[in-house]
Amino acid sequence: MAHDIRIVTEAELRAAIPLDTGAVDVVEGAFAALARGDVVMPPVMSMAMHDRNAEVDVKTAYIPGFDGFAIKVSPGFFDNPSLGLPSLNGLMILFSAKTGLVDTVFLDNGYLTDLRTAAAGAVAARHLAPPDVTTAGVLGTGVQARLQMRAAHLVRPFERVLVWGRDARRAAACAEDLAATIGIEAEICTDPETLVARSQLVVTTTPATDPILRADWLHPELHVTAMGSDQEGKQELEAACLPRADLYVADRASQTEVMGELRAARAAGLMPEQPAELGEIVTGARPGRQSARDITIADLTGTGAQDTAIATHVAQRLGDAGTRIRT
Amino acid sequence: MAHDIRIVTEAELRAAIPLDTGAVDVVEGAFAALARGDVVMPPVMSMAMHDRNAEVDVKTAYIPGFDGFAIKVSPGFFDNPSLGLPSLNGLMILFSAKTGLVDTVFLDNGYLTDLRTAAAGAVAARHLAPPDVTTAGVLGTGVQARLQMRAAHLVRPFERVLVWGRDARRAAACAEDLAATIGIEAEICTDPETLVARSQLVVTTTPATDPILRADWLHPELHVTAMGSDQEGKQELEAACLPRADLYVADRASQTEVMGELRAARAAGLMPEQPAELGEIVTGARPGRQSARDITIADLTGTGAQDTAIATHVAQRLGDAGTRIRT
Numbered sequence: 076m077a078h079d080i081r082i083v084t085e086a087e088l089r090a091a092i093p094l095d096t097g098a099v100d101v102v103e104g105a106f107a108a109l110a111r112g113d114v115v116m117p118p119v120m121s122m123a124m125h126d127r128n129a130e131v132d133v134k135t136a137y138i139p140g141f142d143g144f145a146i147k148v149s150p151g152f153f154d155n156p157s158l159g160l161p162s163l164n165g166l167m168i169l170f171s172a173k174t175g176l177v178d179t180v181f182l183d184n185g186y187l188t189d190l191r192t193a194a195a196g197a198v199a200a201r202h203l204a205p206p207d208v209t210t211a212g213v214l215g216t217g218v219q220a221r222l223q224m225r226a227a228h229l230v231r232p233f234e235r236v237l238v239w240g241r242d243a244r245r246a247a248a249c250a251e252d253l254a255a256t257i258g259i260e261a262e263i264c265t266d267p268e269t270l271v272a273r274s275q276l277v278v279t280t281t282p283a284t285d286p287i288l289r290a291d292w293l294h295p296e297l298h299v300t301a302m303g304s305d306q307e308g309k310q311e312l313e314a315a316c317l318p319r320a321d322l323y324v325a326d327r328a329s330q331t332e333v334m335g336e337l338r339a340a341r342a343a344g345l346m347p348e349q350p351a352e353l354g355e356i357v358t359g360a361r362p363g364r365q366s367a368r369d370i371t372i373a374d375l376t377g378t379g380a381q382d383t384a385i386a387t388h389v390a391q392r393l394g395d396a397g398t399r400i401r402t
Numbered sequence: 403m404a405h406d407i408r409i410v411t412e413a414e415l416r417a418a419i420p421l422d423t424g425a426v427d428v429v430e431g432a433f434a435a436l437a438r439g440d441v442v443m444p445p446v447m448s449m450a451m452h453d454r455n456a457e458v459d460v461k462t463a464y465i466p467g468f469d470g471f472a473i474k475v476s477p478g479f480f481d482n483p484s485l486g487l488p489s490l491n492g493l494m495i496l497f498s499a500k501t502g503l504v505d506t507v508f509l510d511n512g513y514l515t516d517l518r519t520a521a522a523g524a525v526a527a528r529h530l531a532p533p534d535v536t537t538a539g540v541l542g543t544g545v546q547a548r549l550q551m552r553a554a555h556l557v558r559p560f561e562r563v564l565v566w567g568r569d570a571r572r573a574a575a576c577a578e579d580l581a582a583t584i585g586i587e588a589e590i591c592t593d594p595e596t597l598v599a600r601s602q603l604v605v606t607t608t609p610a611t612d613p614i615l616r617a618d619w620l621h622p623e624l625h626v627t628a629m630g631s632d633q634e635g636k637q638e639l640e641a642a643c644l645p646r647a648d649l650y651v652a653d654r655a656s657q658t659e660v661m662g663e664l665r666a667a668r669a670a671g672l673m674p675e676q677p678a679e680l681g682e683i684v685t686g687a688r689p690g691r692q693s694a695r696d697i698t699i700a701d702l703t704g705t706g707a708q709d710t711a712i713a714t715h716v717a718q719r720l721g722d723a724g725t726r727i728r729t
Contacts, residue, residue: 084728086729122442136449172451175456177493401411402411
């Protein structure tokens with residue numbers, strides 16, 4: 076039986092799909108479903124190609140009640156920059172959850188991953204940040220530094236954003252972008268300690284393997300989202316940050332203890348108990364922030380459930396975008 | 403950096419890509435690479451959606467020396483027939499093995515799987531069947547019954563094909579198709595024992611869960627390829643067939659002992675040793691058939707290496723077929 080499959084490019088996605096509260100809401104729904112336990116999410120399929128200095132990861136998840144499920148393929152070819160190509164590419168495929176037929180192929184080069192990752196940051200900020208955030212800060216100056224601040228501003232409309240990065244020029248460019256896209260005051264901080272001291276909401280977005288945020292810097296009325304660590308060797312927060320917080324929340328505990336901030340804390344003998352997961356805070360199964368003065372930490376490593384949520388959401392919003400192929 | 407991605411439909415593939423010795427040769431190369439041990443092939447990713455009576459499997463493999471690697475997604479939605487849709491669908495994506503960029507999306511609905519599965523049968527027949535095959539027989543009447551006989555005829559140009567199936571009408575239709583496509587005499591057999599007795603090459607292509615080919619029926623100068631069993635519950639050959647043969651060959655021993663004919667044999671306490679793999683016969687690392695009178699068995703469950711091989715092969719043969727999308 077013939078049916079149409081839609082092919083959508085990165086440029087078409089960028090034109091049609093903004094980072095908005097709709098994206099945040101649908102990713103929040105994915106976390107809630109994860110917490111209810113009715114999501115099927117196999118372990119990540121990973122294939123290393125050592126002679127190519129490359130790796131490819133495949134993620135998927137089925138969320139009952141969603142119209143579709145996504146399969147995401149993320150190749151990382153780390154010699155690509157010498158060819159003038161980005162290291163990370165990939166695509167996402169949305170299948171009908173009713174028939175298994177291919178619905179949409181998103182040739183997105185990771186754009187939907189960027190969106191759903193930023194949306195998860197907003198979900199964390201919505202449920203964990205202090206009610207009044209006037210200043211937000213970001214450690215890191217890349218794509219996620221920009222997107223995390225834009226996403227957080229949707230749920231906590233702060234007046235000022237602070238940017239710190241190892242490279243002052245990149246930090247300036249990031250601050251300039253944020254001032255323009257959010258339309259607020261943006262400042263560079265030359266040291267991360269000052270940035271944390273002045274902020275009520277901090278997001279870490281670096282590939283750090285040595286911690287860049289110290290436990291001593293944590294102060295009342297602060298929420299920190301650490302989203303840079305997604306592999307075993309990475310760590311942005313000093314391990315002592317986690318027990319020092321009033322509340323530590325994982326996106327998926329079974330992942331954060333392997334590739335998130337929880338890994339180093341566990342290795343240091345800290346945080347022996349089963350942490351709360353973000354979805355449990357969303358559904359109310361476990362308590363979130365108790366007072367404005369609490370210190371909270373969210374540890375985000377990325378889940379296939381977010382991919383299924385964003386792909387389903389985007390497919391419904393695309394209008395006439397893309398190329399239809401009759402099969 | 404913009405590049406073009408090609409989207410190819412099942413109809414375009416069927417028009418452009420025949421089952422020929424080129425396909426057999428490239429799949430043979432994949433088995434040889436598997437035997438040399440330089441293929442990276444992660445375990446199958448499998449996601450069950452019980453409330454949908456559905457499952458999706460993802461396979462991949464990297465074969466050094468091949469220009470690309472494939473990722474195959476195979477959804478099985480077993481209530482689809484009640485909607486007038488086939489149960490099995492899916493697609494295959496070919497990535498550059500140099501850059502990880504998406505090269506081609508094959509919206510093939512399993513056609514490339516059909517091709518590479520038939521090609522593996524031909525590789526087995528090429529290396530294991532007696533030199534002179536005048537009569538070949540097939541148990542089963544579906545797509546693979548047809549393709550396996552066409553593929554086997556490429557490497558052993560037999561004069562006559564025998565067909566057995568539980569449903570006489572389907573067996574007649576299959577025999578008629580084979581007579582027309584191969585251009586040889588085709589007969590229906592009303593019992594499988596007679597079919598085996600008259601054949602030098604037999605392929606079993608059924609979803610049987612109770613064996614349909616008895617050990618007593620095996621006779622000198624016979625090769626049997628069993629390719630129907632690809633899940634734990636399936637079995638086409640009586641377990642005693644395996645030790646009775648002079649040579650048993652697995653496509654991948656780690657798979658056939660879980661989902662192929664080797665599973666039942668092992669469960670019956672037979673075949674304790676590590677069997678030869680098809681690639682080892684191809685490379686000469688282990689001996690194949692020793693005399694025309696030998697009885698040989700090949701047990702094929704399907705590998706991601708075959709998917710990478712067929713996808714790479716097909717991409718090189720497509721000419722102008724497909725739709726190019728600029729990304």
